[in-house]
Structures are given as structure tokens and as C-alpha cells.
Amino acid sequence: AQSVAQPEDQVNVAEGNPLTVKCTYSVSGNPYLFWYVQYPNRGLQFLLKYITGDNLVKGSYGFEAEFNKSQTSFHLKKPSALVSDSALYFCAVRDMDYGQNFVFGPGTRLSVLP
Amino acid sequence: DSGVTQTPKHLITATGQRVTLRCSPRSGDLSVYWYQQSLDQGLQFLIQYYNGEERAKGNILERFSAQQFPDLHSELNLSSLELGDSALYFCASSSLGGPWQFFGPGTRLTVL
Numbered sequence: 001a002q003s004v005a006q007p008e009d010q011v012n013v014a015e016g017n018p019l020t021v022k023c024t025y026s027v028s029g030n031p032y033l034f035w036y037v038q039y040p041n042r043g044l045q046f047l048l049k050y051i052t053g054d055n056l057v058k059g060s061y062g063f064e065a066e067f068n069k070s071q072t073s074f075h076l077k078k079p080s081a082l083v084s085d086s087a088l089y090f091c092a093v094r095d096m097d098y099g100q101n102f103v104f105g106p107g108t109r110l111s112v113l114p
Numbered sequence: 115d116s117g118v119t120q121t122p123k124h125l126i127t128a129t130g131q132r133v134t135l136r137c138s139p140r141s142g143d144l145s146v147y148w149y150q151q152s153l154d155q156g157l158q159f160l161i162q163y164y165n166g167e168e169r170a171k172g173n174i175l176e177r178f179s180a181q182q183f184p185d186l187h188s189e190l191n192l193s194s195l196e197l198g199d200s201a202l203y204f205c206a207s208s209s210l211g212g213p214w215q216f217f218g219p220g221t222r223l224t225v226l
Contacts, residue, residue, distance in 0.1 A: 032213050032214075034213075034214050036217070042219060042220075043116065043118075043204055043217040043218050043219045043220050044157075044204065044206075044217040045116070045217070046214055046215075046216065046217075049213060049214050051213055090157060094213065101159065101162070101170050101172070102147065102159065102215060103159070104149075104156070104157045104159070105156075106156040106157075107156055107157065
């Protein structure tokens with residue numbers, strides 16, 4: 001069965017500093033990986049995805065993520081954080097060889113301090 | 115705006131009651147997913163429908179049921195409500211071959 005871990009409940013970073021939100025996954029087959037962001041009282045918004053190809057994927061709002069197959073990780077990064085990036089971030093995996101269900105991680109709350 | 119709509123936005127009801135949540139997927143999307151988000155449980159997958167048929171089942175209680183209609187909209191029925199059912203309920207849709215989901219704004223259910 002597939003699973004997703006986000007080891008940090010909360011990440012605090014100062015505005016202008018680089019940020020990293022961690023995600024590790026476990027699947028039996030070929031993974032599709034996603035990051036979503038949720039602002040207060042809103043639905044989840046798609047940020048970026050890894051399907052195949054280049055391990056570094058770029059997404060919305062200046063975010064990027066690096067797929068590392070050997071470490072089964074898909075960490076979300078941004079070179080310079082903004083206060084407006086403060087939100088709840090979810091990593092998700094879809095096992096394309098077994099069931100294709102989406103599994104979401106527990107979420108990481110990012111706070112960017114001015 | 116994701117193109118996925120959900121109604122109502124807020125719902126307040128009492129224990130023991132039954133409610134229906136409605137979701138309209140993005141135009142052309144055949145798959146609909148339902149999720150429950152609560153403070154202590156995170157985002158839990160409930161059920162998926164594809165073109166009117168149940169495709170996958172997650173942590174959905176027997177008191178809950180869903181269906182997808184010929185026009186592709188979906189309804190989630192919650193019955194014999196308990197205080198612990200208070201949560202945000204999200205619907206998401208995806209297209210055939212599309213690898214990711216688009217989420218609706220959610221329905222906030224409060225059970226008193």
C-alpha cells in the first residue's frame with residue numbers, strides 16, 4: 001500500500017530565506033507525485049507534479065520540488081519565501097501501477113515570518 | 115477557481131440527522147473524489163466515482179454513501195450524524211488520463 005509522510009507538522013522561516021517542506025513516500029509501483037497548497041477556508045490548490053523526466057520540477061508561485069528516487073523523497077522548495085506563502089502544504093502520491101488511488105500526507109503548516 | 119463547485123458552503127445540523135452534499139466536477143471530468151478533512155485526522159479519502167460507477171473506496175463509514183449521476187455531478191449522503199462528523203468535506207475531479215485532481219472549495223459541516 002502506498003503512503004506519504006511529511007515529517008514536520010510546522011515549518012517556520014523568515015521572509016526572504018529559502019524554504020523546504022519535506023515529503024517522503026512509499027509505493028509499490030511507479031509514483032506520480034504532487035504538491036498542493038491550502039489557504040485558510042479554501043480548497044486545495046495544485047502547485048506542481050512529478051510524472052517522469054527531469055527530477056527538478058517547477059510549479060506555481062516560484063515553487064519547485066526535487067524527486068529523489070533512491071531516497072523516495074519529493075521535497076518542496078522555494079529560494080525566497082514570502083509572507084503570502086504561509087499556508088498548509090500537502091504532498092500526495094499516486095501509484096500508477098497499483099490502484100492509482102491518491103494518498104495525501106498529513107500536511108505541513110508553513111509560517112513565513114516578516 | 116478550479117472549476118469544481120460544491121454546495122452548500124456551510125451546513126449546520128444536529129446529531130442523528132441526515133444531510134446531502136453536492137459536487138459538480140469540472141466540465142469534461144469523469145472522475146469525482148470525496149475527502150473529509152478534520153483537525154485530528156487530516157485529509158482522508160472517502161470514495162471515488164468514475165463515469166457513474168464506484169471506482170475506489172477509502173475510509174468511508176457505513177453511515178455515509180455517495181453516488182454519481184448521469185450528468186456527472188455527485189452527492190455525498192451522511193446519515194445518523196455524530197459530533198465527530200463535523201469537518202470540511204472536499205470534492206475533487208480529474209479527467210481521463212489526467213494525473214492530478216482539482217479541488218472544490220469544500221463544504222463545512224457542523225454537527226451540534
